[in-house]
Amino acid sequence: MQRAARVFESVTSLDRGESCSSCWNWLPHVHFPFVGYCTLWGITTFEDYYCSSYKLTSVDRERFYWCATCKIRLNREEAVSHWIMKHRVFRGAYVEPDIREEIYEG
């Protein structure tokens, strides 16, 4: 967290749109997408954090994506259509390693 505090500033205070929530490096939490995991720095942040390595998310690569609006995995063609509908499309989602504790075995 100290590292996060050093690297990130609150977007709210900076009044900028280039926050984690639209960054290519950021994976939103699978259930609570206002927090997420930065694959660049290896830390977790809020959606409104910002850093100088910000890179706008796009759907132009042939790969799988995650739609945080629909909470589903998408191929590229699907990602494009969700993108056009202004859904929140990311390169993936963050799933906690201990999420299994909340999943019933049956």
Place this chain on the structure above:
Amino acid sequence: MTGLTVDLNIIIGGPQGGGVESAGQIALKVFTLKGYNIIGTREYHSNIMGAHSYFHIRVSDNTPRALRLPVESLVAVDAESLLTHVNDVAKGGIVVYDVGSVDQNALTLAPMEHSLKKRIEKMFSERGARPTVSEAIKLLEERGVRTLGLPLKELLRKTSEETGALLASIARAVNIMGLSAALHVLGVEFPYIVKAVEAQFGKRPKILAPNIAAARIAVEYAREKYGSGNTLPDGPHKGRVRMIATGNEIVAMAKIVGGLTFESFYPITPSSDEAHYIEENKYLDVGGDFKEAGLDKLSIVTLQTEDEIAAIGMALGAALAGARASTTTSGPGFSLMNEFISMAVEAEIPIVISLWMRAGPSTGIATRTGQQDLLHAIFSGHGDTPKIVIASGDHVEAFYDTIKAMNWAEKFQTPVIHLLDKYLASTSVSLDEWDLDPSLVEIDRGKRVYGPVKDYKRYEITEDGISPMAPLGFNTMIINSLEHDEYGFVSEDPIDREAMVLKRVRKFETISKSIPETEKAVLHGDPEARVTIVSFGSTKQAILSAVEELGREGVKVNFLQIRVLSPFPKDLVSKVLGRAEKVVSVEANATGQLAFLVRAHTGHSVNHVIQKLNARPLYDVDVVYGVKRIIESGVERVVVSSGS
């Protein structure tokens, strides 16, 4: 709460996998520590992760028989939970929600089922409103429900800053926050929340501190915003050590203390947790002769097999070798076991099959409850295969029935199918140690012989149809699925065949005579009541609660609970139904399976049926509504639909 009596119902909702389970468990612990009786069930979607799930808890200073709607508190950490349960909250209740979700619209909520979206849209459009969280809040407030909005994102940020915890790893703490705020409003003191969180996460200090901080921050926010109400008084069991256990766990406990030595299974909802509990607790400290022989511990073999056919096959093999054996499954797995059930009848092999019913047919709704496998259980197998089928009405019954089932299987050398269901499997109750006393059911292994026996006949023709059973290895014997003579040698001789068929028939008659009618069926309530409800399984407590409620309203109803479905208690059932003016069957299946059995065995037609078909638990309000409708209109079938 009314007068001095505490009776609270709470729903905690959120995305499947998003922390609802932990919050529910913490709530159960909080109220148990406060000294109350609890019952709590988890309702979860079969998609594994993301779709709406909830924990419904009832807290009472009396013993809560069943869950009750509407609830006094709803903790909705996401928009879907709030919109799904908007009609489930009582006037004067409290709803805790995330202020960050107020603009969310049901129509754009990803995991919400399409049909539910449409129903919510219709409900709000009739009010001239959009189906949003903010409109739901307005609706609740109009109905006299208090609402408490928590800025969960900001509270989580504060928690993270205070504790230095990784954000994503404590995201699920939003459930703890919502629950803690609700508990504060309900008058629960903060130290109880801390104790319960410690009990939940105690072994993992890295997440314990952030969760306690999250709870404190939420309580402080709720106190600042809404003040503090009256403190909830301590319950009658304050200070006592009690247990909280699910039906899965209780059946597993019963198998362990009832002498089980082998359980094989293939994982399937809602049975797997039973086998996993046995696996986790299978090492038993021993004394006496074992100790002198140098053994400190004995173990139960628990084996996950490649499928259900192998599971029952291995259990039968273990039983032949002398083990006290069982398997556990639900409807789809039970289908696969049918051939081996026939073999168990033919070869007279003791086996207990715990059949946790769920909503079918086929994979149906895999994580929801139902009572659709009654006739499947009774008529399982082919070629004249009578067997014992027992159904437990609640957790305590499930404990004793499990031990009885193992006794009956071995005493009568037959398959015993123990009918349970997903509701019992997933429902936790608070119990005292003395509620589950294994010494009340003595272990009985029947006509066992050990060591070599001269001229041993495994299938000796006897008057009661039961032959001495030796484990494999001591005597020469043949065991297979083919018809046989007294030694077990394959025989198609007509005299042998007839003798063996009649032996098995006599055995079933022995079973029927050996189990008293009063153990097969229980009449609850006034024997002279004009209306008799007949039912089986986990509907018991909701029906009893409804019978009490109807009695308070002046409607006299009694309840005939069929506990042993095969062999059927036809004399007692005939006697009771013969006195009733109206007989109402309550079942969670569409074909009236119990009504069919009653008619087949007694000739009494069950002319009215209350059916719960939406795969949700039966509530007492369902039964009250159904009985009143039947009395008022004489309608034959009432489908009751409560539950989200």
